[in-house]
Amino acid sequence: MKKQALFMALVLISLCSADVLSQSLEPVEWSQEHIFTQPPRVVGFREGNALLHYAIVRPMASTVHYGAFPADEDLCLPSFRFRTKAQEIGEKGGYEAALRVYRFEQDIYNMAKGSTLEGVVVYRVGILNEDDGIVNYYEGRFRCGKDDQEVWALRPCLIEGPFVDLITDRSATISLEADSSCFARVRVADRWILSQDAQGHPLKARHHEIEISRLSPSTRYIYTVEISSDPDFGKHPLAWPQRTFQTAPPFGSREPFAFAYMSDSRQNPGGGEYGFGGCNYRIAQQFMVDLYRRGTDLVLFGGDLVNGYTSSKESFLRQLRTWKKAVEPVGSYLPIYETVGNHEQIGDYIRVNFADREPMVLFADRAGEESAEALFASQFVNPLGSIYKFGPPDAEDQWSGVGGDLTDALRELGLPHRKGPPYEETVYSFNFDNVHFVAFNTNYWYTGVYYGSRENVNLALQIAGGNREGYVMENQLAWLKGDLDAAQNDEHIDWIVLFAHEPAFPNGGHLGDAMYWVVRGEKEGLNDPRIPSGDVIDMRNRFWSLVSSYSKSLVVFFGDEHNYSRTYVDDSVHPNYRYPVWQITSGGAGAPFYGQDSSVPWTMQVRKFTSVPHYCFLKVHGMKVQLEVWTRSGRLVERVALSDLPR
Template sequence: MSKRFSQLVMFLLLSSPVLSFMVGIGYVPSPATETNFSLSQDAEFIRGPTVNMVTNHSAMIFCKTNGPTDVTVRYGLDTDVTDEVHNATLDTEHRVDLTELAIDSKYYYQVVANGTESEIYHFLTAPPDGGHFKMVLLGDNRPGQDVAPQQPQNYKDILEMIVGEEPHIVVMSGDFVYHVYDNHETNLNVWRMFSEATDALGHYAPIYACIGNHDTGNGWMHDWYFLQAFEQYDNGSTYFSFDYAGVHFTIIDTEVEGEEGEIRGEQWDWLVNDLASTKQPMKFVFGHRPLYPLSHLGSSMDENKTHRNELQELFETHNVTLFGCGHDHLYNRMTVNNLIHVISGGAGAPLYSTLWGGAYNHYVSIDVMKDKLNMTSIDIEGSARDNYVYPYDGPIEIFLREIADGGQDRNGTIPLILFSEEPEQAYYSWNGEANSTTLSGLPSIAGENTLDVYAVGENGLWNHEEYTFTTILWPPPDSTTTTTTAPPINPILIFSIVGAVAVVVVVAVVFKYRSR
């Protein structure tokens, strides 16, 4: 409560000059500021109805109408929807709480606004703690420049597929619109298109959302549209947490102004306390930017690697099971010291091609059971592209994530090798030479080098991965006879997993450039 109060004070202090100016020119940045209420004669639903913040015994039904009206929510365990709650307040925004619902049940509901009936939708109440529920993760639905401000058709198709899965809850990892402009009316239109599309799923399941970098604007617009677009816990904050069926869900904001890609200050303190104080047996954390990006290297949570490592360590300390994110427009899953990282950024935005693959439109369907997960990425054709069961009992997984960039000082720069669990033993070998228990600097040999990694987990199963690196010495051998006034080019040290033709092309281009 104190956090919300301090946020309100900060908002009033920071926004008062802007608001004063807007009032001065007769402009108020709220789409719902009508004061002369009278009963709307032809009520239309311009948002929703959507189901929000569902627990095992309650739900909140939200909708907006084109004019002020009262609303009645009819609901029940079948399509007769014989129970009802009436909200007599004349308004354009309506929030109606349904209480005393049956646990782990399918409810149907319909909203009636001054005689206008919505369709009958349905949702699932939460199971008891430890019970089975289905969660869906998706993200980065935003349109590309060629489509904006329209939402991508792929996104609409994926939403339809998700509705068919009948998930209990949905988490969206951010980047919902192409851009937040400086023009309020334009933004209202852009976000209206997003909400209209997204309500197709919001009718049927509560959506919890992380703010993405594309969802932020200047000044008061920083998170205003995002907060308007979703009905979730701790309304008014872009980071919050809640419990659901024995799982603690924590949503973090990686886009705090001036702290993008980091969790600092008040949010960090809140996050530490949030993870330390929950008694739920499983913990999931969601944010927009990945800790170990595949494409947005250096502009995700890895921008400050020390801080990224602190965050990973915090999650490990508090036994977080899953970190879900987006930002990279692809699907990827990896496990670092028993923390599963899932990047789901393929819900409609232009896809990113990387050496690790995963560039396909998709969503992730996750069956959550007591101490167990079964997660599947499903592409837009409906095919399962990756499946992972937690707890994992196969050989220890080995991941290469950061491309070693020697820079002009190659000493001490090494690739980042990660393991799905703390290895009992691990060995590294450059170019087939003697094994080492530590991964030291890169070999000073131009051309192709190989790195072999061997590791064994606590189940005694060994794993082996071999990576191929193409290195260029710095300075190049002919540098003493070459002069150039061009900006310095960082020495290129590009690794490639065998067969990465693109690397060869880049190296050829750089050599050609250097020799001019």
């Protein structure tokens, strides 16, 4: 109560100042990636040409590249063969591109001949935005063929996946997305598993998640996905090429396995695939392929998949789908576990106008199914809560006193929300052999100011409520304690590995936020309990004291800073940190680089640092855990035994 009273006093003082009383609030549209007003789709055929239609925000030069998937490749990486310029149609930014699909009937161009991918066309739309000189891309695919009358027609096509998800020693889930409602099934070990609804009936839908049970541990299975508009799969079925997955070792068997971690693949200067639909398509895909060839069993991805920061739901979802296309070739063989970063942000953008200073634009996460968390979860298949049979954390409560004298104006904008968004599939845990993995959310219910000062962020939180970047709120912290307690007491578990986005101890690029929020001239970061989520340093110490209280805690992976640092965090950093735990920041999956800032108090604890794009590859064999850090050029940055910690 004392903390709430202090906070209420601050809000009343702040919101009753002359500066704030002269405010007005104005909703604004905000999106850097919002190019399409209607996404590309094939609307019909003319003389052997597929007619691709789309609409964009204003007239811009537009080219479509198209090709096919090779029949003899284990990874479905598209090969583009032709291009055509799109032509304006109508008066509402509409465009049409004629794709000469009849040419794929010729042997010289039919690289998928004789395979199940024959008739599948992959395309990329490139749109030149003359304002910034950047080409914006969109990638899609469709399937076509001739009927008995030699007339071209569309047929159901797989447009996302298949993805392997939720691998255990006895089960796996295959997820996929089609371009139209259809039936789906998976063939594994000489049996077909049909996609069904909750009542056990055949499911006709675009999205399918098919659980495969009764599997054996440590076994590689061949699987085939098939879709059709016909429940008997007799009418133009599409069988995707055979793929494989491997089940986990028996729980606690301590067999050798490998996993990988990386983060921050949002788009980067460099043009082309470095800035593809909000993500660095080139680096994200290259690193996934490298890890597949290197033999990893699973991948952890710690947020900032895409640029985000948008008020457009369509733009946000389109960016996430682009990222999925980049990782899909490898995701059809092994599971990728994702969590959110600060760039997975979608919400309401509000211009706050002042009488005597420049306006600021704040953003606030939305509620329920329109929140960043719920939309993110809708695009991925991750565990629903803790492996120890309890669900995700409860949604957090709003801070007391938010809004002040602006309550009526905020109510017209649907703010502030009384409860935070759901945590489902952004906070979860799972076990793989003898390691307990925990994904947590350091960007929950995110409120902020786009490239604003700490003072403005504090004001935005007082106005709209929500949560600060990098802050772990009470319900999530309580959930972490329950989950980590269970893992510590689990005799099958030797090590605990956590991953999220915002580092507890930043080393270069994000000292002004994350779990520090320092400004130049301060010796310590933000620690003011009167401001919503303002006790950052106390929160960080509560979090790290919890993690370090378990002897099995090995490493906490973060991203956010676009570099690599390995930091040894022990009681020399804070006396309440009982056991030493590694902090590894690995934000090198393609976002713009950051150098090291040696001004932080823990800089002597940093054992290794580099700014080059990279990923982490870890080999586990019983109690031994070895880390390797590899760059995109194939250089080994370091190889170190993480498990050599005093206990």
